[in-house]
Amino acid sequence: MFDTHVHTRFSSDCKMEIEDAIKSAENKNISMIITEHMDLKFPEEGLFCFDVQDYFEKYSKYRKDNVLLGIELGMKEDCIEESRELVKSNPFDYIIGSVHLIDNLDIYYNKYYEGKSKQEAYEKYLRTLHRAVQAFDFIDSIGHIDYIARYAKYDDKEIYYKDYAQIIDEILKVLVEKDKCLELSTRRLKDEKAIQNIITIYKRFRELGGENVTIGSDAHVPTDIGNNFNVAREIVQLCGLKAVYFRERKKEYEKL
Numbered sequence: 001m002f003d004t005h006v007h008t009r010f011s012s013d014c015k016m017e018i019e020d021a022i023k024s025a026e027n028k029n030i031s032m033i034i035t036e037h038m039d040l041k042f043p044e045e046g047l048f049c050f051d052v053q054d055y056f057e058k059y060s061k062y063r064k065d066n067v068l069l070g071i072e073l074g075m076k077e078d079c080i081e082e083s084r085e086l087v088k089s090n091p092f093d094y095i096i097g098s099v100h101l102i103d104n105l106d107i108y109y110n111k112y113y114e115g116k117s118k119q120e121a122y123e124k125y126l127r128t129l130h131r132a133v134q135a136f137d138f139i140d141s142i143g144h145i146d147y148i149a150r151y152a153k154y155d156d157k158e159i160y161y162k163d164y165a166q167i168i169d170e171i172l173k174v175l176v177e178k179d180k181c182l183e184l185s186t187r188r189l190k191d192e193k194a195i196q197n198i199i200t201i202y203k204r205f206r207e208l209g210g211e212n213v214t215i216g217s218d219a220h221v222p223t224d225i226g227n228n229f230n231v232a233r234e235i236v237q238l239c240g241l242k243a244v245y246f247r248e249r250k251k252e253y254e255k256l
Contacts (some may be wrong), residue, residue: 001254003226004030004243005072005096005183005216007141008052010036014220018062022213025220031066032225033094033245034059035216039074040082043104048074052090068247069207072143075132076101083216088136092196094246096183096216098137098147099129110116113153122159124146126167133174140246141181141214145197158193161200168201176209181244181251184213184235187230195235202239211243 007014016033023112025032040049064067069247071090073083075097077205085095087095105112113121125148133142144150145168149159161168175182182205188194202213215232219225233256236243243254 003030003217004214004245005035005218006032006225007220008034010055012037012047016022016221018059019117020222021069022226023215024225027225029167030226033068035070035096037072040079041076045217068093068168074098074100075136080135084138093248095137096141096143098143099132102128106228107148108151110153118154122164126164130171131165137178141183142175143183146183158197158199167210172205172208172210172250181212181214182213184232185213186217186228186232189231199235206240211242214245215240215243
C-alpha cells in the first residue's frame with residue numbers, strides 16, 4: 001500500500017533524508033510517493049520552493065516500484081499558469097494540490113485568525129479551496145481538506161460538515177466533475193471526534209458520485225510514514241470508496 005504524501009529535505013519544513021524515509025517505509029511494508037512542498041510566490045522568499053531539476057537528479061536513483069516521485073503544489077491563485085507549466089515540464093508521478101495560504105497569509109500561524117470568528121476563517125478557507133480546485137484542473141488529488149482543523153486558533157478546531165455543508169458540497173462536486181481524488185490525510189486519525197467528522201465528509205463525497213481517494217500521512221519524520229493507515233482503510237471501506245495511487249500520472253488501485 002502506498003503512503004502518497006511524504007516530505008523529505010527538499011521541503012522547507014522538513015529535515016528527513018530520503019534514505020531514512022525509505023528504511024522506515026520498508027520496515028512497515030509500505031510503499032511511498034515523495035511529495036515535496038512547492039508553493040510558488042510564497043510570501044517569504046526562499047521558503048517552500050525547491051529546485052526541481054536538482055530534485056530529479058538526486059532522487060531518480062531511488063525511484064522504483066515502491067518509491068515514486070511527486071509534488072505537493074500550493075494552489076495559489078496568482079500562479080496558476082506557472083504551476084501548470086511546472087507540472088507539464090517535469091516527469092512527476094503524482095500531483096497533490098493543497099491550500100496553505102489565504103490572502104498571502106500562512107494558515108499555520110496566528111495572524112490569519114486574528115479578528116476572525118471561526119465561521120469566517122473556515123468559510124474563507126473553504127471558498128479559497130473551491131476556487132482553487134476549479135482553476136487547478138491539472139492536479140491529481142486535493143490535499144488534506146481538513147488542513148485548517150490542524151492549526152486553527154479556536155477552542156474547537158473541528159470542521160463540522162453541517163456548519164459548512166453548502167461550500168463543502170461545492171468543492172466535492174468539482175472533484176467529481178473533474179474526476180479528481182480526495183486525499184484522506186491520516187494526520188488526525190487518532191482523534192475520535194476528527195474521525196467522525198471526516199467520515200461525514202467522505203460519505204458525502206461518495207453520495208455526490210466520488211469514487212477514489214488517496215491516502216497520505218503528510219509525514220515529515222520517519223516514524224510518521226504510514227501512520228494510522230489501519231484507521232484510514234476502515235474509513236475508505238465504510239464510505240464505499242476506493243483507494244488509489246498514481247504512477248506516471250496514471251491511477252492505480254490499492255488492495256485494502
